[in-house]
Amino acid sequence: MKKLKIIWNGIVPSNPVLILAIGLCSVVAVTNFVQNALLMSFVFSFVLILSEVIVSAIRKWVPDEIRVPIFVVVIATFTTIAALLSHAYFPAVYDAIKLYILLVVVNCIIIGRAEAFAYKNGIFDSLLDGIGMSIGYSWVIVAIAVIRELFGNGTIAGLRVMPQAFQPALVMILPPAGFLVLGVLVGWLEWSLRKREAKK
Amino acid sequence: MTYLTGLLKIFIASMVVNNIILMQFLGLCSYIGLTDNMSASIGMGYAVTFVTVLAAIVTWIIDHWILIPFHLQPFLQIVSFILVIGSLVGLVEIYLKKMSPNLYKAMGIYLPLIATNCLILGVTFVISMHRLDFIQSIVEAIGTALGYFMAMLILAGIRERLRNSELPEFFQGKSIAYIISGIAALAFMGFQGMIK
Numbered sequence: 515m516k517k518l519k520i521i522w523n524g525i526v527p528s529n530p531v532l533i534l535a536i537g538l539c540s541v542v543a544v545t546n547f548v549q550n551a552l553l554m555s556f557v558f559s560f561v562l563i564l565s566e567v568i569v570s571a572i573r574k575w576v577p578d579e580i581r582v583p584i585f586v587v588v589i590a591t592f593t594t595i596a597a598l599l600s601h602a603y604f605p606a607v608y609d610a611i612k613l614y615i616l617l618v619v620v621n622c623i624i625i626g627r628a629e630a631f632a633y634k635n636g637i638f639d640s641l642l643d644g645i646g647m648s649i650g651y652s653w654v655i656v657a658i659a660v661i662r663e664l665f666g667n668g669t670i671a672g673l674r675v676m677p678q679a680f681q682p683a684l685v686m687i688l689p690p691a692g693f694l695v696l697g698v699l700v701g702w703l704e705w706s707l708r709k710r711e712a713k714k
Numbered sequence: 715m716t717y718l719t720g721l722l723k724i725f726i727a728s729m730v731v732n733n734i735i736l737m738q739f740l741g742l743c744s745y746i747g748l749t750d751n752m753s754a755s756i757g758m759g760y761a762v763t764f765v766t767v768l769a770a771i772v773t774w775i776i777d778h779w780i781l782i783p784f785h786l787q788p789f790l791q792i793v794s795f796i797l798v799i800g801s802l803v804g805l806v807e808i809y810l811k812k813m814s815p816n817l818y819k820a821m822g823i824y825l826p827l828i829a830t831n832c833l834i835l836g837v838t839f840v841i842s843m844h845r846l847d848f849i850q851s852i853v854e855a856i857g858t859a860l861g862y863f864m865a866m867l868i869l870a871g872i873r874e875r876l877r878n879s880e881l882p883e884f885f886q887g888k889s890i891a892y893i894i895s896g897i898a899a900l901a902f903m904g905f906q907g908m909i910k
Contacts (some may be wrong), residue, residue: 544737590793690899697892
């Protein structure tokens with residue numbers, strides 16, 4: 515039961531994107547098409563889960579003063595693996611979001627979880643935390659991508675959903691809409707949190 | 715002559731057409747986090763400009779003198795770049811503290827923040843991806859940093875005004891900063907056709 519709670523914690527109560535609002539660069543940038551968001555979720559989950567496990571496994575031998583450089587090297591190693599893998603298997607999508615895949619290495623969520631959770635907890639708990647956080651990140655960016663691609667292109671993951679007569683709102687897949695959709699989402703979230711506070 | 719025009723093109727492209735914040739979404743943390751304060755935005759702008767140019771020079775040398783000749787580029791690039799930038803920021807901090815305390819006071823507190831800023835690393839990856847030569851890399855770095863500075867100033871100025879205006883309840887807090895950035899990005903889309 516307690517173990518399930520660790521996973522659930524990443525999915526909703528301290529969702530890295532919506533509640534903690536960190537690591538937003540990739541969220542805005544890759545959500546214009548669903549394929550991009552899916553590849554990004556895969557890379558992110560791969561790097562986060564494996565880095566958390568490794569950091570947790572070596573935590574007893576890591577001196578306190580140089581822990582951050584060591585975390586960065588671990589994360590950079592897995593980012594390199596993930597980048598090479600996605601280059602080999604999904605070349606077209608990789609070319610579209612190459613820069614953001616490489617920049618997973620400085621994603622605040624991954625460094626933050628390594629520091630705040632994996633460095634202090636056992637291997638199994640870190641694995642669960644990694645899984646929870648990955649699901650939390652993935653569902654948010656895939657949801658935003660579905661909204662943007664549906665209205666901007668009339669398709670979901672390349673399959674046509676809207677009828678032929680549908681006039682796509684091109685702006686939704688262009689960069690500015692990333693900010694607009696995120697702004698509305700954050701506004702809605704903060705607004706509903708404020709409302710719940712006021713009720714209490 | 716064509717080389718100089720090329721440089722000008724790179725400068726304009728990196729500063730306004732592909733503005734690093736509004737078009738490429740790098741460095742959003744500091745952009746949203748610091749722009750509710752005008753002087754902090756200016757300090758961060760100077761610090762980023764300084765470190766970006768330094769980082770571009772150093773990583774260009776590493777890329778072209780070590781990684782490419784020894785065929786290490788695809789798998790050692792990420793690790794070496796991030797370590798170099800991290801230590802570079804540390805060195806700059808120590809140097810400034812010792813040599814010019816005034817400058818350190820002005821941008822010292824922002825330097826540690828920069829080490830994990832995806833903007834700096836992003837510029838070095840872009841330079842390596844587009845295979846720019848040494849001078850072009852420096853121009854690209856300066857252009858990108860000035861673009862960042864400009865976006866910071868725009869948003870900080872607008873947010874300063876917003877503090878005295880009445881917002882709808884829904885948009886209070888961080889939300890309005892994203893909406894404004896979205897509108898600014900729409901305006902910047904107008905530059906899109908400038909560079910072919």
